[in-house]
Amino acid sequence: MSRILMIFTADHPAPESAEAEVVALTAPGLPAGLVSAHDWTLADLAVLAAGQGAAGQGTAAEGYAAVCVADPGDYGANALRSVLDVPVVGAGRSALFYALTLGSRFGVLAPAGGYTRAKKLVQEYGLAAQCAGVRRMGEGEGAILTAARAAIEDDGAEVLVLWQPLAAAATARLAAALPVPLIEPASLSLRLAEAFLGLGLAQSRRTWPMPQVAKPDLIAALVAAGAGAGA
Numbered sequence: 001m002s003r004i005l006m007i008f009t010a011d012h013p014a015p016e017s018a019e020a021e022v023v024a025l026t027a028p029g030l031p032a033g034l035v036s037a038h039d040w041t042l043a044d045l046a047v048l049a050a051g052q053g054a055a056g057q058g059t060a061a062e063g064y065a066a067v068c069v070a071d072p073g074d075y076g077a078n079a080l081r082s083v084l085d086v087p088v089v090g091a092g093r094s095a096l097f098y099a100l101t102l103g104s105r106f107g108v109l110a111p112a113g114g115y116t117r118a119k120k121l122v123q124e125y126g127l128a129a130q131c132a133g134v135r136r137m138g139e140g141e142g143a144i145l146t147a148a149r150a151a152i153e154d155d156g157a158e159v160l161v162l163w164q165p166l167a168a169a170a171t172a173r174l175a176a177a178l179p180v181p182l183i184e185p186a187s188l189s190l191r192l193a194e195a196f197l198g199l200g201l202a203q204s205r206r207t208w209p210m211p212q213v214a215k216p217d218l219i220a221a222l223v224a225a226g227a228g229a230g231a
Helices: 037-055 077-083 091-099 112-124 141-153 168-176 185-199 216-228
Strands: 002-008 020-026 064-069 088-090 106-111 131-137 159-162
Touching: 002 037, 002 185, 020 064, 020 185, 037 064, 037 077, 037 216, 064 077, 064 185, 077 088, 088 091, 088 185, 091 106, 091 112, 091 159, 091 185, 106 112, 106 141, 112 131, 131 141, 141 159, 141 168
Parallel strands: 002 020, 002 064, 064 088, 106 131, 106 159
Antiparallel strands: none
């Protein structure tokens, strides 16, 4: 059975899979919050260091057949694609593009800490015209439903993307209460990783070439130094 690594930015159980052994890892050395460009740079480094250390530079050294960056902020995903040969799936990019297979306009439901990052990535991925809007949501299923209904009724969203990992049972309850599809990004990234493995697909080296001189030890040292300084 294949092993798939899922990297989170906060403690979260790994989604279940009938096709692979799934290992959840919370990236060490993350900043306390992920609300600014400064924080995002530190998170990029932390996720890159975690992925390199666990999966091995350019190989499946510890037996991981694929890596998922399970936070929809896609921190470190592009860098991991450039240094790993195994498929690397970013939950945010996957969720946004997959939404367009289910409808023509999607809405994003983001917690306060992820709102700015969500808006940035919608623009960065060239999806502004297909995005009905990014809405802040509060904590708890009731607050998520309130934001979801506003996105549908006021913004015209035909598909909704949650901008945070959520347990399967909670996702199912929310989906049952809504008239449009609801995408939970972490579980979708896992299913796509399984599909890529089944199809023998991985990222293109034309898009993400290997580094001329990789420096995994330097990256790990920077993350460790930041964590030691209380970053």
